[in-house]
Amino acid sequence: MSLAPPQRVWWKPLGRTERLWVTLAVLWAVVLFLMMLVWGAVGKQDTPVETYRTTTQQFTAVTDEFVKNYQVGTDKGVPVVAPPPGGDAYLRASRWAWYPVLELKKGQTYRIHLSSTDIQHGFSLPQEVFSLNYQVLPGYIYVVTLTPPEAGEFPVVCNEYCGIASEKVGHHSMVGKIVVKE
Amino acid sequence: MATQATAFRTCPVTGFRVHLPAQKLVIVNAVAGVLALTVGGILALLIGLTRWQAVHLLPADLYYRFVSMHGMTMLVFWMVFFEVAGLYFGSTVVLNARLVKPAIGWLAFVLMAVGAVLADVVMLVDKDSAIMFTAYVPMQASPLFYLGVILFAVGALVAVGLFFVTIVAAKVEGRHRGSLPLVTYGLVTAAIIAVFTLLGGAMAFIPTFLWSIGLMAQLDPETYRNLFWAFGHPAQQVNLAAMVAVWYTLATLTTGAKPLNEKLSRFAFLLYILFINLGSVHHLLVDPGLSSPMRIFNTSYAMYLAVVASMVHAFSIPSAVEVAQRAKGYKGLFGWLIHAPWKEPGFAALAVSMVMFGFIGGVTGVLQGMMQLNMLAHNTLMIPGHFHATVVAGTTVAFMGLSYYLVPLMTQKKLVGMAWARWQPYIYGFGLLLLISGMWLSGRMGVPRRSWDVFNFGGAPTFGTDAFNAASGTLALLGIGAIIAVIGGGIFVVIMVSTLLFGKKQQG
Ligand code: HEM
Ligand SMILES: [Cu+2]
Ligand SMILES: [Cu+2]
Numbered sequence: 001m002s003l004a005p006p007q008r009v010w011w012k013p014l015g016r017t018e019r020l021w022v023t024l025a026v027l028w029a030v031v032l033f034l035m036m037l038v039w040g041a042v043g044k045q046d047t048p049v050e051t052y053r054t055t056t057q058q059f060t061a062v063t064d065e066f067v068k069n070y071q072v073g074t075d076k077g078v079p080v081v082a083p084p085p086g087g088d089a090y091l092r093a094s095r096w097a098w099y100p101v102l103e104l105k106k107g108q109t110y111r112i113h114l115s116s117t118d119i120q121h122g123f124s125l126p127q128e129v130f131s132l133n134y135q136v137l138p139g140y141i142y143v144v145t146l147t148p149p150e151a152g153e154f155p156v157v158c159n160e161y162c163g164i165a166s167e168k169v170g171h172h173s174m175v176g177k178i179v180v181k182e
Numbered sequence: 183m184a185t186q187a188t189a190f191r192t193c194p195v196t197g198f199r200v201h202l203p204a205q206k207l208v209i210v211n212a213v214a215g216v217l218a219l220t221v222g223g224i225l226a227l228l229i230g231l232t233r234w235q236a237v238h239l240l241p242a243d244l245y246y247r248f249v250s251m252h253g254m255t256m257l258v259f260w261m262v263f264f265e266v267a268g269l270y271f272g273s274t275v276v277l278n279a280r281l282v283k284p285a286i287g288w289l290a291f292v293l294m295a296v297g298a299v300l301a302d303v304v305m306l307v308d309k310d311s312a313i314m315f316t317a318y319v320p321m322q323a324s325p326l327f328y329l330g331v332i333l334f335a336v337g338a339l340v341a342v343g344l345f346f347v348t349i350v351a352a353k354v355e356g357r358h359r360g361s362l363p364l365v366t367y368g369l370v371t372a373a374i375i376a377v378f379t380l381l382g383g384a385m386a387f388i389p390t391f392l393w394s395i396g397l398m399a400q401l402d403p404e405t406y407r408n409l410f411w412a413f414g415h416p417a418q419q420v421n422l423a424a425m426v427a428v429w430y431t432l433a434t435l436t437t438g439a440k441p442l443n444e445k446l447s448r449f450a451f452l453l454y455i456l457f458i459n460l461g462s463v464h465h466l467l468v469d470p471g472l473s474s475p476m477r478i479f480n481t482s483y484a485m486y487l488a489v490v491a492s493m494v495h496a497f498s499i500p501s502a503v504e505v506a507q508r509a510k511g512y513k514g515l516f517g518w519l520i521h522a523p524w525k526e527p528g529f530a531a532l533a534v535s536m537v538m539f540g541f542i543g544g545v546t547g548v549l550q551g552m553m554q555l556n557m558l559a560h561n562t563l564m565i566p567g568h569f570h571a572t573v574v575a576g577t578t579v580a581f582m583g584l585s586y587y588l589v590p591l592m593t594q595k596k597l598v599g600m601a602w603a604r605w606q607p608y609i610y611g612f613g614l615l616l617l618i619s620g621m622w623l624s625g626r627m628g629v630p631r632r633s634w635d636v637f638n639f640g641g642a643p644t645f646g647t648d649a650f651n652a653a654s655g656t657l658a659l660l661g662i663g664a665i666i667a668v669i670g671g672g673i674f675v676v677i678m679v680s681t682l683l684f685g686k687k688q689q690g
Contacts, residue, residue, distance in 0.1 A: 005360040014446055018497065022446075025493035029486035036478050036553050047477070047557050051470035076644050097644065120318045120403055122561045124630060126649040131628030133468060133560040137403045138320065140470035155647035159561040159630035161314050163321065167242045172633045173640040175647060 048134075050143040056117040059141065063092040067100050075101050075177065083110060091156070091176070093121035093136045096169055098156050098176025106151045106180050114142040121174070122160030133159060148180040189280070193591060200592075203284035204274035208267045208592050210291060212585065215263035216678050218298065219578075222256035223671045225249075230617065230664025233563075235637050235657050242634040247312040249632055251305045254315040257573065258331075258417070259298045262338050264581050265372065265424050266290070269345040271588065272369040272427070277362075279352030286344050293337030301330030314632065316414070319390060319406045328391035335387070339380045342373050364441050364448070365434075368427030371451040376420045382412030404471045411465040418573065419488070423454050425539070425577040426495050428584045429532060435587055436529040437522065439502035447498050453491035467556040477553045489548060496540050499532075527603040531583020534611035539576030542618060546571060561632075563660075564625030567618050574667075575614045579607055582674050589678060595685025599677045606677070610670030616663025623656040 014022070040046055054062075066081065066089070073080040079100040083089040085108035092099045093116040104110055114123055116138040123144075125132040134142055156176040164170025189202045225248045231239040240248065274281050281287060304327040305312045311323035349370070352358040362370065386409035392398035401409075430447075433439040441447050463480035466472055507518035523529045546568040550559040559565060590597050597603060629636050629650050636650040 005358070005363050014443060017501075018443060018446060021497045022490070022494060025490045029490055032486060032548065032552065033478070036481070039554050040474065040478075043554065045554065045557075047468055047474070047553055049472075049474050078644060101645075119320050122630070124561065124628060126628030126647070128627075130558040130626060131562060133557060133562065135407075135466075135469045135560070137407075137470060139402065140404060142470040155645060155649055157628075157630060157633075157636075157647070157649075159633065160318070161246070161632045163310075163313070164242055164246065164634075168640040168642045170242065170634075170640065171246075172242065172635045173643040175639055175643050175645045177645045 048142060048144045050145075052141050052143075053139060054115055054141045056115075056138050059090075059092065059115045060117050062113075063090045063099065066090040071100075072103060078177075080179070086110070088113060091123075092117060093123070093158065093174075094118050095162055096158070096165070096171065096174040098158075098174065101177045101179065103179045103181060104148050106148050106182055109145060109147040112144045112146055114144060115140060119162055120160050121158045121162050124157045124159040125154060125178070126157065135160065148178075151180045151182045154178045154180065193275075196591065198275045198591075199278040201274045201280045203287075204270050204281035205592050207281065207284060207287040207291065208270045208275075208588070211263050211267035211270065212589065212592075213682070214291070214295060214298075215260050215267065215581075216585075216675060218255050218259035218263060219671065220675050221302070222252050222260055223668050223675070225252040225255070226671075227664055227668040230661050230668070232634065233657055234661025234664075235635075235654060237661060238635070240634075242640070243309055245634045246314075246632075247305055247309065250312040250314045251302055254305070254331075255298075255302060256578075257315065258334065259302075261417075261421050261573070261577065261581075262334075263294065263298075265376075265420065266294070266338065266341045267588070268424060268428070268581075268584075269341065269369055269373060270348075271592075272366045273345050273348040273352070275591075276366050277349070277352045277358040279348065279355070279357040281344070282348045282351045283344065286340060290337045290341035290344065293340065294334050295337075297330045297332070297334030297337060299330075300333065301327055304330060316410060317390070318410070319393070319401050319403055322394055325391060325394040328387050328394055331387050332384070332391060335380050335383045338376070342376050342380070345369075345373050364444060365427045365431050367448055368423055368430065368451050371455050372420045372423035372427065374455050375416050375423060379413055379416035379420055382409060382416065386410045386413055404466075404469060407466055407469060411463075415465060418569075419454055421573055421577045422492070423451060425535070425580045426451070426492075428580040429495065429499050429536060432528045432532040432580070432583050433499050433503050433506075436526045436532065437503050437506045439499070439506040442498050442502050442505065446494055450491040450494035450498075453487050457487040457491075464551040464556065467551075467553055468560045474553070481551050481553055486548075489544070492540070492544060496536065499536065525604045527586045527600075527607060528583045530604065530607040531579050531586075534607045535576050535579040535583065538571055538579070538611060538614065542615075543568060543571035543576050546622065559625065561630060562625035563621040563629045563631050566631050567620075567622030567625055570614060570618050570621065575611060575618070579611060582610070583607060585674075585678060589681055590685070590688065593682060593685065594688045595681055596688050597677065598680040598685050599673075602673050603677055606670055606673045609673065610667055613663050613665070613667030613670050616659055617667050618663070620656050620658070620660030620663050624650075624653040624660060627653045627656070629653045629657070 067079045070081045071079045072082045080103050081100045082103040085105050088111045090113045095118050114136050116136045121136040123134040123136050158174035162171045190199050192199050229248050231237045232245045311327045313321045313323050389401050393400050504518050512518040512521045639646050
C-alpha cells in the first residue's frame with residue numbers, strides 16, 4: 001500500500017510489460033525530438049531565431065525613417081508603407097496600435113522587424129486554421145522572415161495583455177493590418 | 183480521544199496516529215484552499231460567460247480584473263494551500279509522527295493568508311494592478327500586489343521547511359522506520375521542487391517589488407520572463423508531483439492497490455525533480471532572445487524526460503489497480519475495470535483525473551511545447567485549453583477526490599451528501615471537457631486568450647477583422663462548459679462546507 005512503508009527490499013527489477021512500456025515511451029520522446037530537428041532542416045516554417053537588441057528610442061526612429069521612405073498612402077489615418085520587395089520592413093507595437101500598415105507583394109520574401117516601444121505585446125496573425133504568434137518585447141527586435149503565399153488583407157491582433165484605457169481602447173482593440181497585393 | 187499530554191489520537195478507521203496540532207493545521211489550510219477555490223470558481227463563471235461572445239457578460243474592466251484574480255487565486259492560492267495541507271498530512275499522519283513546531287505552521291499560514299488576501303484585494307480595487315498573475319514587466323502593479331505575492335511565497339517556503347524538519351524528526355525520534363511510504367516520497371519530491379520554485383519566484387518578484395517602490399532599476403523584460411517562468415513552470419511540477427502522490431493514495435484507498443514496482447515509481451518521481459525545471463523554457467519558445475539549440479534542448483531533453491516519468495505513473499497506477507482487482511477475483515480482460523468502484527468518489531476522481539490529465543493535458547502539452555508547433559499556439563486560447571486539462575481536470579479533481587477522505591478523517595465528521603459526491607467528479611469533469619474543447623478549438627482558429635472582445639474589438643477599433651467570427655460556436659461551448667464545471671465545483675464546495683458545519687461527529 002502506497003501509504004505504508006515499502007517492504008524491506010523494494011528495488012526489484014522491472015517486469016516485462018514495464019520494460020516494454022518504458023522503452024516505447026522513451027522511443028516516442030526520441031521521435032518527437034528528431035521531428036524538431038528534421039523540421040528545422042526540411043520544413044518551410046520555423047520559429048525565427050534572428051533577434052537583436054535595440055532601445056525603444058532607436059526602434060521608434062528606425063520605424064519613422066522606414067515610414068518616411070516607403071509610405072504609399074494612408075488608411076484610417078495610419079500610414080500604408082510598401083517596403084521594397086525582398087527587403088526589410090518594420091512593425092512597431094505600442095499601446096494600442098500596430099504601426100504602420102504594411103503593403104507586401106505576394107510571393108516576395110520580407111524580413112519583418114518586430115519590436116515594442118513601451119510594454120510587452122503579442123504579434124498574432126490569425127489564419128483560417130491556426131495562427132502565427134510571436135512575443136514582442138521592448139528592447140528586442142525579432143526578425144520574422146515571411147513570404148506571403150496569397151493576396152488579401154490580413155489582421156494583426158495583439159495577444160499579450162497590454163492594459164486598457166477604456167472599453168473602446170485597449171488591449172482588445174489593438175488590431176493592425178497587413179495588405180498583400182498580387 | 184488521546185490525552186492532551188500526548189496530543190495524539192488513533193483513527194479507528196485507518197489506524198493512523200493523528201497528531202492533533204497537525205490535524206488543526208491540515209484543516210485550516212484545506213479550508214483556506216477551498217475558500218480560494220470558491221472565489222476562483224465564481225470568477226471563473228463570470229469570465230467564462232464573458233468569453234462566450236453571445237453573452238459577453240462583464241464590462242472590459244471587470245473582465246481583466248477577474249481574469250487576473252482567477253489565475254492567481256486558483257493556480258497559486260487554491261493549489262498551494264491544499265498542498266500545504268497535504269504536506270502536513272503526509273509528514274505526520276502517514277508517518278504516525280508529530281508536527282515539530284506547530285507554531286511555525288501557524289506563522290506560515292498567517293503569512294500565506296495575509297499575502298493572498300492582499301494580492302487579491304489589490305487586483306480587485308486597483309484596475310492598474312490587475313496585470314494578470316504573470317505581471318510581465320514593464321507593466322507595473324502597485325507595490326502592495328508584489329508584496330502580497332512575496333508574503334504568500336515566504337509563508338509557503340516556511341511551510342515546506344517545516345515539512346522537511348518534521349520528516350527528519352520522525353526518523354530521528356524513531357516514530358517512523360525504513361523507507362518513506364511512496365506517497366510521502368512523492369510529496370518530498372513536490373517539496374524539493376517547491377523550494378527552487380519559490381526561489382525563482384523570489385528572484386522574479388523581489389526585484390520587481392523594489393522597482394515598484396523606486397529602489398531598483400527595472401528588470402529587462404526577457405530576464406523577467408525567464409525568472410518568472412523559473413517560478414511559474416516548476417510550480418506546475420509541484421502540482422504534478424503532488425497530484426501523482428494523490429493518485430497513488432486514491433488508488434490505495436479505493437481499491438487497496440499496492441505500487442507494482444516501487445523502484446520504477448520512485449525513479450519516475452526523481453525524474454520530475456531533475457528535469458522539468460529545465461523544461462520551463464517552453465514558455466519562451468517564441469520569445470526573441472533564445473537560440474534554437476537552447477529551445478530544442480529544453481523542450482526535448484528536459485521536457486520529454488519528465489513526460490516519460492508521467493508515462494511511468496500512467497502505467498503503474500492503472501496496473502496496480504488491475505492487480506488489486508484481480509486479487510479480489512475479478513477476471514477477464516476488462517472484468518477488473520468493469521467492477522472497479524466507479525461509485526466511490528475517490529475512484530471516480532482518480533479516473534477522471536488520470537484520463538483527462540493524460541489524454542488531454544499531456545497530449546496538448548507535448549504538442550504545444552514543441553518548438554515549431556508552439557508558434558501556432560502561443561497566447562491563443564489553446565494555452566488555457568491545455569492547462570485547464572492539467573491543473574484543473576488533473577490536479578484539482580485529484581485534490582477534490584482526496585478531500586472526500588481527508589476531511590472526514592481530519593475533522594472526525596461523516597461526509598455530508600455522499601450521493602452527490604459520487605457524481606461530482608463526473609459532472610465537474612464533463613463541464614471541463616466542454617470548457618477545454620471550447621478553448622482549444624477557438625484557440626486553433628487564433629482566438630487570443632485574455633481578450634475581452636474578439637468580435638467587435640471594443641466597438642471602435644481602427645482596424646477590425648471578422649477572423650474570429652467562425653469561433654462563435656466554440657466560444658459558446660466554452661461558456662456552456664464553464665457553467666457545468668462551476669456547478670460541479672459548487673457541489674464539491676457545498677459538500678465540504680456542509681461536512682465541516684453539519685457533519686455528524688464520528689467515533690475517533
Ligand atoms: C470551474 C472551473 C473553471 C472554469 C470554468 C475556468 C475558466 C477559465 C476561463 C474562462 C479563463 C479565461 C481565459 C481567457 O479569457 O484568457 C481561465 C483562465 C485561467 N484559469 Fe481557469 N477555470 C476554472 C478553474 C480553474 C482552476 C481550478 C485553475 C487552477 C488550478 C484555473 C487556472 C486558470 C489560469 C491560471 C488562468 C489564466 C489566467 C490568465 O490568463 O492570466 N482555472 N479559466
Ligand atoms: Cu498590445
Ligand atoms: Cu495586448
